[in-house]
Every structure is written in C-alpha cells, then in structure tokens.
Amino acid sequence: MSGVSDLQLEDLPGVEPHLISKLKRAGIQSVLDLAVSVPHELAIGDYEGNGIAADVETISELVMRAQKALTDSGILTKEFCTADEVLERRKSLVRFTTGSANLDAFLKGGVETQAITEIAGEFGSGKSQICHTLCVTANLSKGKGKGRGKGLDSIIFIDTENTFRPERIHQIAEARGLDSEEIMKRVFVCKINNSAQLEAIIRNLSKSIEQYRAKLVIVDSIISLHRAEYPGRESLAERQQRLNVMLHKLVRLAEIYNIAIIVTNQVQSQPDNFFGNSNSGADSTRASGGNIMGHACTYRIFLRKAGHDSRIAIMVDSPYHHAYDQVRFTISEKGVENAAAADEGNKKTLESSESGW
Ligand SMILES: Nc1ncnc2c1ncn2[C@@H]1O[C@H](COP(=O)(O)OP(=O)(O)O)[C@@H](O)[C@H]1O
Numbered sequence: 001m002s003g004v005s006d007l008q009l010e011d012l013p014g015v016e017p018h019l020i021s022k023l024k025r026a027g028i029q030s031v032l033d034l035a036v037s038v039p040h041e042l043a044i045g046d047y048e049g050n051g052i053a054a055d056v057e058t059i060s061e062l063v064m065r066a067q068k069a070l071t072d073s074g075i076l077t078k079e080f081c082t083a084d085e086v087l088e089r090r091k092s093l094v095r096f097t098t099g100s101a102n103l104d105a106f107l108k109g110g111v112e113t114q115a116i117t118e119i120a121g122e123f124g125s126g127k128s129q130i131c132h133t134l135c136v137t138a139n140l141s142k143g144k145g146k147g148r149g150k151g152l153d154s155i156i157f158i159d160t161e162n163t164f165r166p167e168r169i170h171q172i173a174e175a176r177g178l179d180s181e182e183i184m185k186r187v188f189v190c191k192i193n194n195s196a197q198l199e200a201i202i203r204n205l206s207k208s209i210e211q212y213r214a215k216l217v218i219v220d221s222i223i224s225l226h227r228a229e230y231p232g233r234e235s236l237a238e239r240q241q242r243l244n245v246m247l248h249k250l251v252r253l254a255e256i257y258n259i260a261i262i263v264t265n266q267v268q269s270q271p272d273n274f275f276g277n278s279n280s281g282a283d284s285t286r287a288s289g290g291n292i293m294g295h296a297c298t299y300r301i302f303l304r305k306a307g308h309d310s311r312i313a314i315m316v317d318s319p320y321h322h323a324y325d326q327v328r329f330t331i332s333e334k335g336v337e338n339a340a341a342a343d344e345g346n347k348k349t350l351e352s353s354e355s356g357w
C-alpha cells in the first residue's frame, strides 16, 4: 500500500508548521488523512475536543491542497478526467462474489469496489446474512486487483447491532468446503456501542484499511445507532448531518483504496416509500434519510422476505441497472445461495403478481 500513506504533511507546499502541529494533535497524521477530512468537522473540534482552532476557510484550503497533492501523485482522480481515463480507472475495479451466482449476475458481477452498496430491508430480511456470507466468499472472487498477493486481502466488519457471529462465518465456510480458520483470521471485527464511537471509527478508517489490507468494509448497520440516539424531528437535521459526514468519508475511502463498502439500513416500509418516491408526502423523515443515503450510495438494494428462507433483492438505485430489477435468493447453511430450481419456476408468477415493485 505504499504511496497512499507515504505522503507526509510536511511535504505539502506552503503549509505553516504551526498548522501542521495542530493537525497532528487533531489526529491528522498524513496527507491522506487530511484529504479525506471534512473541514467543518475539523473546525468545530470534533476530534475528542481537539479541533484545530482555525476557521473553516483555512481548513478547507488545507484539505484542498492535500487533495491536489494526491491528485498530482495519481492517487486521487482529478476533478475532470477524460472518458478514457475514467475507463482506465474502472478497469482496476474488483467485484466480490456474494456466494450466489444469481445475486452476482444481478449485481453485474458482484459487489463492486470504488462504490458504496446499501442493503436495506426489514428485520430478518437477510442483510446481515449477506454480510456474513461475503466475509467467506469475497476472497474467492476472480480477477482481483493487480499487485496484491492472493489470500492477503482482509475484511473489516463494523458491527453496530451486536449481530456479528463468528460461528456463522465458520458454518458458512465449512458448508462450502473452505478453510474456515484461514478465512476467520482475515475478518477484522469491530463492535460499536454508540454513535460517537462509530463516527470515530469511520473517521480513522484509513489507518485500519491500510493496517489490515482490507478490500471490503462492512458497516452493519450504518444508521441504527444514530436513529436511536437522535430521535424525533428536532434532532433530525443533526442526525442527517452526522450521517452525511460518515458517508462522505466512506465514498472517498472506497475511491482512494479501490475497496468495496457495504452499509446496511433497517427499514420497515416498502421501497417506494422508503427511497423517497412516495407522493403522499406523509413520510418525509424517511425520504430525507433516503436522500442522504441516495447521494452517497452507488447501489441501493432493498431486500424482502418471500417465504421461510426465500428472499427477493430489488435494485432501487444504480447507475446502470434497470430500476427495480429483482432477483430471488435463499439463506441456508451456506449463507446466501441461488434460489432452488422450484423457486425459480415461481419467478414468473412473482413478477406478474408484484409488478408494482
Ligand atoms: N444458519 C442459518 N441457516 C439458515 N438460515 C439462516 C441461518 N442463520 C440465519 N438464517 C436466516 O436469516 C434470517 C436473519 O437474517 P438477517 O440477515 O440476520 O436479517 P437482518 O436483515 O435483520 O440483518 C433468519 O430469519 C433466518 O431465516
């Protein structure tokens, strides 16, 4: 991972030493840390009370210089690129298999790097099961990024709901005939108890990504703690702002490190209501959460129960899917799997009876 973290703050031209010391005290150690910082957050001193005590303009200027340094060294994409440069960058994109060929096909090859994929759905819809399965299957993907030793990539699993189960990872790996011990050594789990802790972990995530050589970061779930700690309409604006800061950071990390990011989001409503397409106007709280998520997440997938172990994934937002593409899968001992042939046979009935989706 040389290059990304090598650029030192001292290498930035024209930055006064006293500002560098302040940045370091605020936990900003490298040019990369600075480039992915949110100026407003630094200015208000969110870093355990250690803000850098400078105005937002000064900090914005510093962040822009850091971003320029990374752009100049080819780490960050330029603001404007020619289409062929964009295409070249997309060639380094990696897709991780979900464990179900049908679900992979639905995702045009699997969970993509340089993107955030949101998995939304009600309780028990299979969000955490997809995350657990990916811990086992992600490393099986073909065509992984160049220059990385096979078997060295790891996964960071940020668990905010206390639902991560190593036994389940073990079971999925064994059921697939894989080396469960080896796989479990590559999953770095971080249990989070409150929203401030989640924000701190995400703020410092670049260090963990480098340290563990992570290629996939899972946040299960991204909003539940904030939703619980910032209830009601009066705290909605602050909650959304905090969510926005976290997602913003994740977007940049996905791009800079060419990693895949999965965030889960528990929702009760139907996708049309939740994703802000409702015309009723009755549920603007959800629509607003949806808008912030909608801007940051490249892919938004809604899961629905369709029987005991059968589930349907619906693509609600994507740059190159037909809206509301859907696929059926099941949850078994092996984690997520293709729906059984019998279920596939029912697909036509499903599509015609639920065409409103
Ligand atoms: N070992 C297993 N074998 C088969 N199905 C399982 C297993 N573990 C969990 N499931 C299924 O997964 C569902 C829970 O899904 P989960 O991903 O935890 O939901 P959520 O969307 O709330 O995260 C259970 O209701 C069950 O149907």
Ligand SMILES: [Mg+2]
Binding pocket: 127, 128, 129, 161, 163, 220
């Ligand atoms: Mg869950």
